[in-house]
Amino acid sequence: MGPQGPCLQGGHRPLDGPRGLPRSDCRSPQLNAAPADQIRLLDVQALDVRLQQLAHRRRSLPEHAEIESLTKDLTQLRDLLVAAQTEESDTAREQTKAEQDVDQVRQRAARDQKRLDSGAVTSPKDLENLQREIASLAKRQSDLEDVVLEVMERIESVQERVAELTERVSSVQSKIDDATARRDAACEEIDGEVATVTKEREVIAGTIPADLLKLYDKLREQQGGIGAAKLYQRTCQGCRQELAITDINEIRAAAPDTVVRCENCRRILVRTAESGL
Numbered sequence: 001m002g003p004q005g006p007c008l009q010g011g012h013r014p015l016d017g018p019r020g021l022p023r024s025d026c027r028s029p030q031l032n033a034a035p036a037d038q039i040r041l042l043d044v045q046a047l048d049v050r051l052q053q054l055a056h057r058r059r060s061l062p063e064h065a066e067i068e069s070l071t072k073d074l075t076q077l078r079d080l081l082v083a084a085q086t087e088e089s090d091t092a093r094e095q096t097k098a099e100q101d102v103d104q105v106r107q108r109a110a111r112d113q114k115r116l117d118s119g120a121v122t123s124p125k126d127l128e129n130l131q132r133e134i135a136s137l138a139k140r141q142s143d144l145e146d147v148v149l150e151v152m153e154r155i156e157s158v159q160e161r162v163a164e165l166t167e168r169v170s171s172v173q174s175k176i177d178d179a180t181a182r183r184d185a186a187c188e189e190i191d192g193e194v195a196t197v198t199k200e201r202e203v204i205a206g207t208i209p210a211d212l213l214k215l216y217d218k219l220r221e222q223q224g225g226i227g228a229a230k231l232y233q234r235t236c237q238g239c240r241q242e243l244a245i246t247d248i249n250e251i252r253a254a255a256p257d258t259v260v261r262c263e264n265c266r267r268i269l270v271r272t273a274e275s276g277l
């Protein structure tokens, strides 16, 4: 064993290992840490995994998708409601206009009738014209009244639609409120556990030498959240690969406080009674 200890490149192997893996880590000075500190690193790792699971659970709460989908529905319904309300006020204006038209025709017919009744019009030709106009106005009034009726029917139907959409908007809104309350309660519970686990991690991490913790944090970031793994029955629990016999021999030969790494995944390998050494 050279001065680099069990860092498995140790000088007696070519720069490219048997698996052609980069060995740049081996050029950094050998790290030492008391076996108890290394074991505690596994506790930190377990808590970090727990924190990752909690973050994942928080992100994938079913309420997120539920709220998103309901909010989409709500936006659509609100658009429909605004369109219906616009149609309602447009139609109301149309009704006023149609009623005014009827009124005008009615007033004009009343004036004509008054003139006719007054006997002031005596010329037969004028009388005939006046009577013809009264008849034509009556026809016109009847047509316009039909328009008023048709507009009123449309108003009734659009009012029904506004009422229905208003109810649907309020129903979807209360579903959103309900899902939001459930989401917030779930998040609060998760956040509470995150706070507890974070505190616990802080306490344990505080007892681990800074250089070991730094290496662990760096590897954890690079290796999908797992920076330290147990060596269990000659298998790295980080990458699940069984170590080669030569690597096992080097680890066997390493001092207990040497921080050893997996040749395959480069994670910190923590030795325990179950390591199969």
Ligand SMILES: [Zn+2]
Pocket (backbone or CB within 6 Å): 236, 237, 238, 239, 240, 241, 262, 263, 264, 265, 266, 267
């Ligand atoms: Zn490994």
